Amino acid sequence: MAMHRLARAPKFSYARAALGATVIAAAIAAPTAANAQTTPSAALTHPQHSQVRPADHERSAKVKVTAAQVIALAKAQIGTSENALGGGTKFQKWYADSARAAETIQRDGGTRADYINAAWCSMFVSWIGDKTGLSGSIGSDAYTVEHAKWFKHNDHWGTAPKPGAVVFFAWSGSKSLDDINHVGFVVKDNGDGTISTVEGNTGNGVVEQRVRPTSQVVGYGYPDYAG
Secondary structure (H helix, E strand, O other): OOOOOEEOOOOOEEOEEOOOOOOOOOOOOOOOOOHHHOOOOOOOOOOOOOOOOHHHHHHHHHOOOOHHHHHHHHHHOOOOEOOOOOOOOHHHHHHHHOHHHHHHHHHHOOOHHHHOOOOOHHHHHHHHHHHOOOHHHHOOOEEHHHHHHHHHHOOOEEOOOOOOOEEEEOOOOOOOHHHOOEEEEEEEEOOOOEEEEEEOOOOOOEOEEEEEEHHHEEEEEOOOOOO
């Protein structure tokens, strides 16, 4: 498993990511007619590094995707595994080639190649955002702490485990964003102090569905979904 907490090569530590804007993959059902009339999602902003460029914003404004569709695409990735070096997934390769990588390299140091074997939980979340056209709403960062801070900066942050929310974990139980170790998507609130999730770069180095205690949750980022 790639170590949680992204590395800032050669002087940073690895475990976070996100970026994108494209089309909905085949695993996602097409939006319904009802959804087509829903107010489109708007791209969020970042105080220093904008995660979405004008073209992305325009694309994001035309896309109407539900939480169920995002969860479906995330579930379709279950079983995707890293190689013996903790890398080589399509999520890492996509991020390394992305325009966003140039921005996070400027911020954190390192090179594009450093992302290839870096912890990829946030890259997984970012890839989902890209493939559903919701990059401007799901976020764009290879670093989980900055990814969470982006949601909070845009007032899309809270403590309710809504389906499709981006969930950030600290294994210590800390509620500080600076202590975040891991990220995934909420599938559902189980109502018993646990949530069901889909996550990349789990302890097994695979995309898996998990049940996690809410005591390890720092908070949730809320994308702008249709419906």
